[in-house]
Amino acid sequence: MAEITQFKRAIIMTKAIISIDQELCTGCGRCKEVCPVGAISGRLNRAHQIDTDACIFCGQCVQICSGYDSDLMSYATGRGKRLQNRGMLATVVEPLFAAHYRGDIFPLLAALADDEVSTFVQCAPAVRVALGEEFGMPYGSLTPGKLAAALHALGFTKVYDTNFAADLTIMEEGAELIARIGGQGKLPMFTSCCPGWVKFVEDQYPDLLEHLSSCKSPQQMAGTLFKTYGAQEAGIAPEKIFSLAVMPCTCKKFECERPEMAASGYRDVDLVITTRELAQLLKHVGIDFLALADAEFDNPLGCYSGAGNIFGTTGGVMEAALRSACEVLTGKPLPSVELDYVRGGEGVRFATVQHEGVELRVAIAAGLADIAPLLEQVRAGEADFQFMEVMCCPMGCVSGGGQPKTLLPSQVLEAHAGRRAGLYSHDKALPVRKSHENPEIKKLYEKFLGEPLGHQAHELLHTDHTLQRRQ
Structure with missing residues (x-):
């Protein structure tokens, strides 16, 4: 195998x-x-x-x-x-x-047809607000139930969710940010969820690599768990697991192939297909997406909070991080989890969060057009913020290169706005809206990882960008 x-x-x-x-x-x-x-x-x-x-x-x-x-x-x-x-x-x-x-459907079909292979799949948050467009649904239609049902119908052994790993990313990234604020690492810290952004820093600002969070992306964290914790829970040998990710992002195909993404001894993610590729596959095998009854993602790696869900749009990672970091730092919850001041569109924006005597200064960038001045400030030691989220695509993952294609400028704006609205609507409707309150995340640490930034978590969920650049 x-x-x-x-x-x-x-x-x-x-x-x-x-x-x-x-x-x-x-x-x-x-x-x-x-x-x-x-x-x-x-x-x-x-x-x-x-x-x-x-x-x-x-x-x-x-x-x-x-x-x-x-x-x-x-x-x-x-x-x-x-x-x-x-x-x-x-x-x-x-x-x-x-x-x-590049299309990657044929290796997936081979895995699904192989009786000796157990196929595990994860889906990014932005997929569930865009896939319906390929079947005539309005922009931003929220389809997590149909998405889970469609993947079950394709024959996957386990249908999991990248949103779970997004919650896990907040646990690790939040702990890392708090450690850096305490003097253990470079500030400001950059998010590392977007592989295009990571490659951009590697290619053009290698002297700033130490500012990148050491966290793997949610996609890679989920893949690691599939072949460790998930394999144990399912009673399946990790070498028998084929790990697929369904993503809105074309750069995720590059990320999964990076040689360092195999800390467990197995490839974190074996293959990535896009939202459009999944739609093409469903049509190919004759699955009537619109007629599907809602299904659930499998546990334990399919349970997620609203915070994990909003990773799919610009400002979402920052908002999710702040929901947990502020509470962990102060021991008291925020008055509201609706942090509208970090939400927005293309370009760069700043915010200062004050809660119970703690102040966090943050920056959010969507698209790379205006990022150079910020990076020059960081390089010069003049940046006045502690944490920065960067997404390569203009509205974050909802506007990724693997999403349904729209041509007219007015349609593009409508599609992006609808997908963003769908993610925030889903967040608002979920019973748990903070990553650290996800019950399956708590169990994961109790049964397997130990604690955020602990030895097991560090080995499986983090990487060294500086080391990989030197290689």
Whole structure:
């Protein structure tokens, strides 16, 4: 099983994550304008290219691309071959755009068909407010029950949730922030949930790597738990588990392939597919998404709080962290968990949180267009904040490169607003809204991890960005 998985992984990794089809690119330049790191080049009206070393795999070029395979044109590469080259199902009927990402459905189908493999799946928060769009539902339709039901119908052994690991991230990241405020590490601390942001710092600001939280992302934390705690709870040998993540983010495909993401002795996550890929798969196998009765995510790794759920939008990680950190620091709950002052849209914003004599100064950045001045302040030792959340995509994960594609600017705004509203609505309706109050998180520490930042947690849930850069 391990050898088969590694063989499949070797095949996957030979293909670029983000590409521009030279036959379909019209050279309009929209992808070049939206690229946050200047990785795309090309002359007007000529096919553009991606510098894959500079690319952070955010997929915003995929979202904005308007050049597609028109029925009115003839191409050297037929549609069937193009689908095959991209790793896409032959049943996909949507237009094929020039800027695209690598499809990973076929290794998943092989795992689902393998009787010797137990398939564990996790779903990011932004997926449940976007998947319905692929089936005609309004923007932002909240579908966690249908999502869980669809994954059960596909035959997964365990249907878990990245939201659980988001709650776990808050426990570890919050403890790390408190330790740094106490003098154990560099301030300000940067969030490390967004793999595109992490790669951006590695590529362009390597001298600031020590400011990144050592926490793995929720995706990787969940994958680690699948093959340790989850394997124990299910009575399944970890080498028999195939770990899939369904993500709104194309860079998550890159993150899961990073060599250091295997602290348990097994790959944290074996494969990532996007929201769009999941929709294509459901249509391929004939699952009527709209007709599905709601189902539940499996326990113990499917139980989540409202705080874990709002990770899917800009400001969500910060709000979730503050809900717990303020209470842990003071021993008293916040008057309200609705921290509207850290919510917002694209760009950079700041906030000061004062609670029971404790003051926290924070920064939130959505998109990388305005991040350079902040990083220069940090580099110069002039930053007046202690904690900074950064997401590469303009509205956070709800606007990720693997989300349903919209072309008209008005539709893009409507889609992003609807998805954000769906996440906050779900948060408000959940019985537990703080990560440290999630009962399954408490059990996880009691039965397996010990305590936040403890030895077991450090070994499995944290990484050393500085070390990986040196390698």
